[in-house]
Amino acid sequence: MTSETATARSDRARAWFVLLLAGAFEVGYALSVGGSQGFTVLSWSLVAVVFFLLTLFALSLALRTIDVGIGYAVWAGIGAVGAALLGPIFFGENLTPVKAFWLTVIIVGVVWLKLSDSPKRTRTERPAQP
Amino acid sequence: MHWFYLGIAVVFEITVAISAGKAQGFTRPAWTTATLVSGGIATYLLSLALLTFDVGVGYAIWTSVAGVGIVVLGALFFGQRLDWRKLLGIAAVIAGVVGLQLSGAA
Numbered sequence: 019m020t021s022e023t024a025t026a027r028s029d030r031a032r033a034w035f036v037l038l039l040a041g042a043f044e045v046g047y048a049l050s051v052g053g054s055q056g057f058t059v060l061s062w063s064l065v066a067v068v069f070f071l072l073t074l075f076a077l078s079l080a081l082r083t084i085d086v087g088i089g090y091a092v093w094a095g096i097g098a099v100g101a102a103l104l105g106p107i108f109f110g111e112n113l114t115p116v117k118a119f120w121l122t123v124i125i126v127g128v129v130w131l132k133l134s135d136s137p138k139r140t141r142t143e144r145p146a147q148p
Numbered sequence: 149m150h151w152f153y154l155g156i157a158v159v160f161e162i163t164v165a166i167s168a169g170k171a172q173g174f175t176r177p178a179w180t181t182a183t184l185v186s187g188g189i190a191t192y193l194l195s196l197a198l199l200t201f202d203v204g205v206g207y208a209i210w211t212s213v214a215g216v217g218i219v220v221l222g223a224l225f226f227g228q229r230l231d232w233r234k235l236l237g238i239a240a241v242i243a244g245v246v247g248l249q250l251s252g253a254a
Contacts, residue, residue: 051195052195052207055195056196070188075174082173101203101207101208105207106202111203120244120248121205121208121244123240123247124209125208126240127212127237127238128212128215128241132215132237134231134237135218135222
């Protein structure tokens with residue numbers, strides 16, 4: 019019984035690590051899609067394809083253990099915040115206070131939305147999982 | 149034109165979310181293919197939109213409006229309830245998009 023709980027706990031810890039990784043991949047995806055200049059720059063385009071596959075794979079892996087709503091919320095939140103903060107660093111864009119304010123409103127809104135989408139889906143989807 | 153590209157990218161991102169859910173950990177080939185194809189189209193259109201939008205701004209609008217679309221479609225076609233929490237989230241996303249547009253940041 020105790021060993022079972024310990025296994026479950028380490029599974030959860032691993033799933034959360036994979037989820038954070040998926041969030042980081044999503045940031046890489048957003049930045050490289052931007053850097054690809056409409057997929058005309060080969061290096062950034064290839065990096066974008068790799069990040070696209072990595073983020074999808076890591077997210078689907080994490081969502082086997084973590085609740086769909088919570089998982090999506092964390093993943094989307096990391097992706098959007100990361101892109102907003104790193105965009106200016108990589109591409110010399112400027113993040114003015116007004117822009118940062120409205121971005122915060124959007125990101126808080128989508129994270130909240132994903133979180134409030136979670137409990138019902140869990141109840142209906144969990145029994146279907148093997 | 150960048151808003152048009154972003155709008156179509158949103159539609160395909162909603163398709164990604166729906167087909168990824170049905171792909172069940174990418175074990176079903178048809179839905180997995182649908183996920184990858186619509187993801188590719190969404191990505192390409194997003195990249196065209198990001199020629200004009202700042203990366204952080206375009207990406208945030210894209211992912212959030214797709215999130216709103218998924219919830220609204222869920223309510224319209226899959227019998228999920230639109231409670232006040234979801235409406236609040238949708239309102240925040242819309243307010244943010246409008247705010248970015250009006251402030252000239254998007």
